[in-house]
Amino acid sequence: MAEYRLKTLLEMRERAEEAAKEAFARAMVTLRQEEQRLKELEEELERMIEDRKRRREEYSQKLATGEMKVTDQSSAYRYIERLKEKESEQKGRIDGQREHLREAEKVVKKAQDALILATQDLKALQKHKEKWLEERKKARQIREEDDLDEIAQTIHTFQGKN
Numbered sequence: 325m326a327e328y329r330l331k332t333l334l335e336m337r338e339r340a341e342e343a344a345k346e347a348f349a350r351a352m353v354t355l356r357q358e359e360q361r362l363k364e365l366e367e368e369l370e371r372m373i374e375d376r377k378r379r380r381e382e383y384s385q386k387l388a389t390g391e392m393k394v395t396d397q398s399s400a401y402r403y404i405e406r407l408k409e410k411e412s413e414q415k416g417r418i419d420g421q422r423e424h425l426r427e428a429e430k431v432v433k434k435a436q437d438a439l440i441l442a443t444q445d446l447k448a449l450q451k452h453k454e455k456w457l458e459e460r461k462k463a464r465q466i467r468e469e470d471d472l473d474e475i476a477q478t479i480h481t482f483q484g485k486n
Contacts, residue, residue, distance in 0.1 A: 326460070328453055337446040344435070344442040351435040355428040362421045369414045376407040 328334070383400040386392035392400065 328456060330449060330452065334446075334449050334453060337442070337449050341439070341442040341446045344439040348432070348435040348439045351428070351432040355425075355432050358421070358425045358428040362418065362425055365414065365418045365421050369411060369418060372407065372411050372414060376404060376411065379407070380404055 379400075383392060383397070383404070387394075387397060
């Protein structure tokens with residue numbers, strides 16, 4: 325039986341599709357990690373804001389009840405301002421992480437496009453091979469039918485002579 329003449333190309337396309345699947349999977353893992361990191365940063369910012377609000381309320385209560393002296397108020401105010409600065413820094417980290425996330429999304433899109441293309445290329449060649457096999461099967465059937473016709477003709481001729 326003859327070997328499919330594009331067998332090597334088919335194998336190359338199978339490997340290319342497999343590599344594209346692996347690249348897509350890696351890109352998706354990275355994307356999920358970037359999303360998780362962004363979520364953690366945003367949650368940390370929420371905790372920081374809640375902590376600042378709680379402390380400001382606590383300081384206001386202490387000042388109102390006389391537990392805190394007016395002289396301590398300025399250090400409490402400076403501390404609250406420092407917490408606001410840390411929140412601002414956290415917002416900067418969040419913005420940076422959003423950029424990382426956008427880049428990861430671009431990588432996923434490119435990997436997905438490459439996977440689609442590799443899959444289409446492989447399927448086209450697989451379809452070609454199926455067609456080739458079908459043509460070979462039909463040709464074999466025609467040869468077998470011709471052989472059977474020839475045998476029948478020979479038998480008929482042989483019986484006619486006897």
